[in-house]
Amino acid sequence: MGMLFGTDGVRGVANEGLTPELAYKLGKAGAYVLGRGGRRPRIILGKDTRISGDMLEAALMAGILSVGGDCLRAGVVPTPGLAYLTRVYDCCAGIVISASHNPVADNGIKFFAGDGFKLPDPVEEEIERLVLKDGFPYPRPTGVDIGRVYEEKEAVGRYLSFLEEVLAVDLQGLKIVVDCANGAASCVAPQLFRDLGAEVVVIAGEPDGTNINEECGSTNPKALQREVRERKAHLGLAFDGDADRLIAVDEEGNLVDGDQIMVICGLHRHRKGELKGNRVTVSVMSNLGLKEAFQKVGVTVEETRVGDRYILEALLQNGGVMGGEQSGHIIFLDRTTTGDGLVTALELLRVIREEGKTLSQLASQMRRFPQLLVNVRVRDKEGLKDNPEVAEAIRRAEERLGEQGRILVRPSGTEPLIRVMGEALDENLLREVVDELAEVVAVQLNRQLVADGREAGR
Numbered sequence: 001m002g003m004l005f006g007t008d009g010v011r012g013v014a015n016e017g018l019t020p021e022l023a024y025k026l027g028k029a030g031a032y033v034l035g036r037g038g039r040r041p042r043i044i045l046g047k048d049t050r051i052s053g054d055m056l057e058a059a060l061m062a063g064i065l066s067v068g069g070d071c072l073r074a075g076v077v078p079t080p081g082l083a084y085l086t087r088v089y090d091c092c093a094g095i096v097i098s099a100s101h102n103p104v105a106d107n108g109i110k111f112f113a114g115d116g117f118k119l120p121d122p123v124e125e126e127i128e129r130l131v132l133k134d135g136f137p138y139p140r141p142t143g144v145d146i147g148r149v150y151e152e153k154e155a156v157g158r159y160l161s162f163l164e165e166v167l168a169v170d171l172q173g174l175k176i177v178v179d180c181a182n183g184a185a186s187c188v189a190p191q192l193f194r195d196l197g198a199e200v201v202v203i204a205g206e207p208d209g210t211n212i213n214e215e216c217g218s219t220n221p222k223a224l225q226r227e228v229r230e231r232k233a234h235l236g237l238a239f240d241g242d243a244d245r246l247i248a249v250d251e252e253g254n255l256v257d258g259d260q261i262m263v264i265c266g267l268h269r270h271r272k273g274e275l276k277g278n279r280v281t282v283s284v285m286s287n288l289g290l291k292e293a294f295q296k297v298g299v300t301v302e303e304t305r306v307g308d309r310y311i312l313e314a315l316l317q318n319g320g321v322m323g324g325e326q327s328g329h330i331i332f333l334d335r336t337t338t339g340d341g342l343v344t345a346l347e348l349l350r351v352i353r354e355e356g357k358t359l360s361q362l363a364s365q366m367r368r369f370p371q372l373l374v375n376v377r378v379r380d381k382e383g384l385k386d387n388p389e390v391a392e393a394i395r396r397a398e399e400r401l402g403e404q405g406r407i408l409v410r411p412s413g414t415e416p417l418i419r420v421m422g423e424a425l426d427e428n429l430l431r432e433v434v435d436e437l438a439e440v441v442a443v444q445l446n447r448q449l450v451a452d453g454r455e456a457g458r
Contacts, residue, residue, distance in 0.1 A: 003128065004128045004132070005124045005125075008100070009108045009109055010022070010108060011107075013106055013107075014052030014107040018107055020059035023059035023060045024059040025131045026131055027060035027061065027063025028063035028064065028067050030043070030063075030127050031043060031068075032067050032138055033127050034092050034123070035092050035093075039092075041064065041067070041068065041070065042069065043069055043072070043093045043094065044071075044072040044073075044086055044089050044091045044094045044095075044155075045082075045095050045096075045097070046076070046078075046081065046082035046095075046097070047075070047076060047097035047098060048183050048212060049076055049182060049183050049186070049207035049241070050209065051104065053076075053097050053107065057073075060095060061149055065146060066138070066147070067139050067140075068141040068146065070147045070148050070149075071149045072091065072152045073149055074155035075153075075155070076207075077155060077159065078159070078184040078242055078243035078244065078342065079096045079243065079244045080243065080336060080338050081155075082095075083096075083116040083117075083338045084336060084337075085152075085155050086113075086114060086116050087337075088158060088162075090114075092114050093111055093112060093113060093114060094111070095109060098110065099241070101217065101327075104211070111127070115337065116336070117312070118309055163188075163346065166336075166343070166346075167346035167347065167350060169350050171196040171197040171198035171349060172198075174349075174352075175198070175200075175232070175233040176193055176235060177200075177202075177227045177235075177249070178201070178202050178203070178237050179203050179204050179218075179221065179224040179236065180207075181204055181213050181216050181241050182207040182208070182214065182216060182241075183212045183217065183242060184243045185239040185243040185341065185342070186204075186206070189243070190202045192342060201233065203224065204217065217238055217239060217241065218238045218245045218246065218341075219240065221247055221255060224236040224238050225254075226253070228249045234358070235248060235249060235250055235359045236249035239342075240341070243341045244338065244339045244340060244341055245328040245329045246261065246330070246341035246342075246344040246345050248260075249359075250358065250360040251358055251359060252360055254360065254363070256359060256363045257327075257328060258326045258329065259290040259326045260366050261324075261330060262282065262324055263294070264365065265322065266280050267293065267297065267365055268350075268355065270297055270299055275321070277320050278300060279318065280299060280302070280320065281301075281302045281303075281304060281314045281315050281318070281322070281323030282324065282325065283304055283311060284304070284305065284410075285306055285326055285408070285421065287371055288369040288405075289367045289368045289369050290366060293365055293367070308329045308331065308338075311323040311325065312331055315331060316333075324344075330344045332344070369404075369423040369425060370423065370427040372423075372431060373421045374419075375418070376445070378418050380445070381412070381418060382411075384445070387444050390440060394407055394409055397437045400433050401422065401423075401424045401433060404425050405422065405423055405424030405425070405429075406424075407422050407433070407434075407437065408420075409421075409437070420437055420438045420441060422434040
């Protein structure tokens with residue numbers, strides 16, 4: 001990745017790292033690069049519910065208009081919805097303003113190509129070069145050649161119609177609690193599930209610009225678990241701020257994460273002969289139980305680096321149709337071009353309906369290996385690569401865990417952290433091995449353990 005674009009667009013604290021000035025330059029460079037097809041650039045913009053979205057949207061639009069591009073303003077819409085609308089409105093590109101599951105102070109700018117897929121690395125790199133290059137001679141149209149803004153008030157409705165048509169699941173008789181994370185799902189999810197016949201209880205569905213992902217959503221589903229139990233609902237669905245992720249809760253209030261959802265949907269597709277290539281693609285962070293569940297029935301599990309862009313690349317290369325991450329970012333390529341929490345929810349609900357089982361029964365198809373993650377804050381993440389003491393400590397840890405366990409040590413893609421993750425059936429041994437390895441990493445890289453860096457089980 002370059003200086004600006006990470007694995008998921010350009011991210012930063014709004015009005016600090018991610019300034020209106022930078023957004024203006026991204027809009028100008030993006031319209032110039034993506035609109036070089038001989039016709040006037042036409043770009044659709046969407047955003048989540050963050051207070052900074054209006055500011056960044058205005059700056060992006062100014063940049064696009066200044067080089068003669070037209071803007072279609074979709075308003076608040078889920079990120080995957082924007083990807084879909086880019087194709088529907090025949091745009092050369094789509095841009096969504098969102099920082100997904102991050103807190104309200106953060107924001108991000110993510111580009112989609114005209115086909116609804118994320119931009120290839122070379123295109124992102126070209127946009128980045130222009131943004132960082134002073135004095136590039138952009139076109140300066142005047143008069144009628146300056147770009148215009150068009151309000152697309154039907155955009156969200158068109159996305160909703162697509163969801164209802166692509167997976168028309170009969171939800172009559174189901175009570176579903178929906179956690180919208182006070183984000184973009186608020187404008188779509190409740191209506192979607194009601195239109196399909198469900199009784200819907202909504203929580204965190206009143207965004208005010210400042211409460212997105214605040215003690216709610218897929219990264220903090222405790223309120224959803226409580227509500228499902230108290231309401232005696234059949235299940236709960238938790239989205240993140242831009243609705244590209246889904247975490248579920250079964251009728252007993254237990255979490256059902258992305259790995260379990262992939263097992264449920266993947267095994268169902270396998271039984272129906274709908275799992276193209278008889279394979280699924282996951283990141284290296286997926287639980288060993290997922291691999292065990294698929295291998296039992298002869299489904300191939302392919303692993304990639306962490307990040308949905310790598311999963312998508314692998315799916316396109318190997319002809320697969322399904323892949324995702326433990327976080328609930330799951331791609332069904334035969335449905336749409338990117339991870340979509342609402343599509344994932346409908347796929348999950350389809351399995352529940354067609355198999356006539358509860359979510360807890362379906363989730364039990366996967367045996368979860370205890371998982372422990374410790375984050376080690378470091379001065380230089382690159383120092384991990386050539387450290388022989390750490391390499392030897394990893395070898396010893398793997399030897400102790402044996403065939404029914406594993407160790408993964410990797411640098412964070414976004415923070416100055418080394419992540420030490422282990423899995424094993426023996427939870428006490430796992431804790432001991434991971435703690436010892438994390439201590440070696442901390443000592444060797446001359447930093448201390450992050451005090452709150454441990455996440456057990458998930």
